[in-house]
Amino acid sequence: MTEQAVKSVVAQLVDAGLNLSLASAGGLAVAPSSHLTAELRNLIRSSKAMLIDWLTAAHEAASRASDTPANPQDWKELATAYHTHHFNCPTCIAAGRGSRYGQRCGAGMALWRLYCD
Numbered sequence: 001m002t003e004q005a006v007k008s009v010v011a012q013l014v015d016a017g018l019n020l021s022l023a024s025a026g027g028l029a030v031a032p033s034s035h036l037t038a039e040l041r042n043l044i045r046s047s048k049a050m051l052i053d054w055l056t057a058a059h060e061a062a063s064r065a066s067d068t069p070a071n072p073q074d075w076k077e078l079a080t081a082y083h084t085h086h087f088n089c090p091t092c093i094a095a096g097r098g099s100r101y102g103q104r105c106g107a108g109m110a111l112w113r114l115y116c117d
Helices: 003-015 038-065 075-086 090-095 106-116
Strands: 019-022 028-031
Touching (some): 003 090, 019 090, 075 106
């Protein structure tokens, strides 16, 4: 499965109101389960390994981008740090769609607070 195909699957799951994250045991966590249909479950099963790889890469990129800017008073640096993280983190992308899609991840929330305060 190509990266574009994985992004298409992620977009389909996010559009269905689902949040994807890595489970503590290295698996895939999908919530809320009440939004899962048989079709979505099959889609997740058939792309599970690729979704885990994609989320792992996104998490690693987000971790690298979550460094606090050198000058916390410079809003441009804060904006760049937050947006770099946001657009590489599926959890934060989903949260940006509204409260029904969940909250930002820990790194995203810290950057958001620095940027918005």
